[in-house]
Every structure is written in C-alpha cells, then in structure tokens.
Amino acid sequence: MNKILSTMTIAIALIFFQTIKAQDNYYGAFGAPELKVTRILGQNALITGGRFGWVIDHQFVLGGGIYALTSTINLNLYDPISGEKLQLGFNYGGLEFEYIFFSEEKVHTSVDMLCAGAGVTYSVPDKSKPHSSYFSQNLLVWEPQLNLEVNVLKWLHIDAGASYRLVSSFQSYYGLNDKNLEGLTGVITFKFGSY
Secondary structure: OHHHHHHHHHHHHHHHHHHHHOOOOOEEEEEEEEEEEEEEOOEEEEEEEEEEEEEEOOOEEEEEEEEEEOOOOEEEEEOOOOOOEEEEEEEEEEEEEEEEEOOOOOEEEEEEEEEEEEEEEEEOOOOOOOOOOOOEEEEEEEEEEEEEEEEEEOOEEEEEEEEEEEEOOOOOEOOEOHHHHOEEEEEEEEEEOOO
16 A cells, blocks of 8 residues: 555656646745644544645645644543553644646636655643653655635635545554544645735
8 A cells, every 4th residue: 555655656746747847837836724624543633734835837736734633632541650641642744746727717626645754642741740751653644635726815725625644554552553543634725825
C-alpha cells in the first residue's frame, strides 16, 4: 500500500511539473486556514491547521500545509506516576499538490493530495504534575481530497470538501495502530489570495 501511494505521489508531482513547463506562467498565491472534522479512535475529532499555495495558470497549485489535532481524544490508559488518563496527540505537515478545474467559474471543483510527515504522542493533560515520559512515534500521511470551491470575492475562495487520511503502518502501541488514525474527513478551507 505504501509503495503504491509513494508511486502515485511521484507520478502526480512529475505530471504537475511537466504541465507547468508548457503553460504561459500566470502566477498567484493564497494562504488558508483549514478545519477538518473526522473520527479518531471512535471519537469525534477536530483537526485545525493552515496551508499556503503558489498557483500557476489559475489551476496548478504547489504548496504546503500543517495540521494538528485540537480536540481531546482520551485513551483507555493511565499514567503510572500521575494517575491521569492519557491523551492522544497527532500532528502532520508536508507538501500539497492541487489541480483546480474551471477556476474562472464562480463555482468549480479541485482535487488535492497532501504528502506529509506526522507524529503521534501519548501524554498527560497536566504536565506540571510529576509524570512518566510519554510515547511518541513518527509516521507518514497521504490525504487525497475532493473540493467544491466558490469564488466569493477576487481575493476570497471558500472550499468545502472531503478527504481520506491514509497512514503508513507503524508499531502498535497499547491498541493504537495505523487504522485508528485513518478515515474520512470533512474539510472547510478559507483561501485568502488572488489567483
């Protein structure tokens, strides 16, 4: 699965750069706060973050994004020193490739692929109390996404979309594995910029 996703990512990047070479090279850019609603470990979760993009010829986007789990996801584990219930931390960031279809239309679509590095932690909520060291692990995330985009103003575009988060396999730790972090996600993006 990871080899297929890596190959897809490389193929998308190569197509992207080859197509850019053939364009007339109109450039634009945006910055965008983003909200993602999903489920992790059977609990509703909010992931917040932001992305930026360099837009070529109104349709090709090369950029990056960084995201972090902002809701509290409690684990069925307790810290042996403090006695507190452990919480899950999850963040990721990396490159984003996007293709915008019919960008001159008021309502149009786009497809996006995020290729990111990620980190998972177990920690206590109150770090001021004595506690044991916490578990952490690095992994990879791929997140293809389909969006419906509305050009509200020349400098404001709002996307509503759905993505599916795929996670590289990693060492299971007290019942947490890659499948617990994967899943369908609803996404809202506010793009500020002209393109």
